[in-house]
Amino acid sequence: MHNNLVRVLITGCHSIIGQWLIKRCQGKFYVLGTSKDESTPLKKERFEYIKLDVTSRKMVKEVFKKFNPRFVVNTAGMNCIERCENEKEQCWKINVDSVNNLTYYSKFVNAKFIHISSSFIFDGKKGNYIEEDRPFPTTYYGKSKLASENIVKSSGLEWSIIRTSFIYGKDTIKKSKCFVDNLLNQVKQKNKIDIEENIILNPTYIGNFVDAVWKIIKLEKSGVFHIAGRETSTLEDFIKKIITINGFDSNLVQLKDKNNSIKNFGMIVTNAEKELNMKFLNVEEGLRFYFL
C-alpha cells in the first residue's frame, strides 16, 4: 500500500500537532506515528504506529534503522511553561537531549529534520518578531526550545525549524485539553474567567498550521519559518472574542493584574506565507473553522 510513498516519521504523535499532522499526511506519505505510549487511540487506517520514547537513544536507533525515514517531524515535547520551570531536568531531557538523539540518527539515515519551536525563544519586549530577530528567552521552556533549535541548526542535516504560537483545535485524544471548549464550559456555568497573563500572541488554528507543515514537507522547504495565525491578539481579546461570538457576556472575563506590563510574543508570518504560497488565517477566520 505504501510502496511508492515518501517515508515520514512523526514523533510525539499524540500531541495536538502530531495527531492532526498524521491525519493531514496519511495516504499522501508513508507515515510512521510514534509516541511513548504502548498503542495508539488514533484510527489506524493509513499509517503505522510504534512506541518511541525520544529520550531513549537506544529506541531512537532501533526505530530509525527499521523505518529509514526520509523526513522526521518532531512534535514531541514538554510544552507547559510552568511545568518546565518546576521540572527543569525533565524539561531539558524531553526538549533538548531528545533532539540530540533524533538528529544523530537522522544523520545516519540521511533524513531531513523538521522541528517545532516556539515564539517563547524571544523575550517578549519587542513583538512583531521576524525569523532573523535575535532570540533571548526568559523562561526555562524558551531556553530549552532555543537550545533545541541550535542543535538542529548545527546538525549538518537538511532542516527546517517551525516557530509557532498558541495553537488551538480539537484534541481527539485528550479532550479535556481543548482550550476553547474548556473556556466555553466555564462561561456556560457563569464562572468568572481570570486571565493571569497580559500577553500578545498569534492565535493559531491547528488545521491551518498542519496544512503549512504539510507544505514544508512536500515542497522540501529549509530554514526557519514563523507559521502561525496571521494576526496577533492579546490573550484577553482572544478569549473575549470566543465568548462573544458564542453569545455570552464578555464581562465575565477579567485580566487579573492590569498593572503587569504587557509581553508581546507576536510574530510576523509573511515570509512563510510567501514561501509556501498560502495565506494563514486571521483570528476570526481561525475561529470560524474551529466552530464549523
Ligand SMILES: NC(=O)c1ccc[n+]([C@@H]2O[C@H](COP(=O)([O-])OP(=O)(O)OC[C@H]3O[C@@H](n4cnc5c(N)ncnc54)[C@H](OP(=O)(O)O)[C@@H]3O)[C@@H](O)[C@H]2O)c1
Ligand atoms: N501547542 C502550542 O501552542 C505550541 C506553540 C509553540 C510550540 N509548540 C511546540 O510544538 C510541539 C508539540 O506541541 P503540542 O502543543 O502539540 O504538544 P502537547 O499536546 O503538549 O504534546 C506533546 C507530546 O509529546 C509527548 N512526549 C513527551 N515526552 C515524550 C517522550 N519522551 N517521547 C515521546 N513523546 C513524548 C507527550 O506525551 P505525554 O502527554 O504522554 O507526556 C505529548 O503527546 C512542542 O515541541 C512544543 O514546544 C507548541
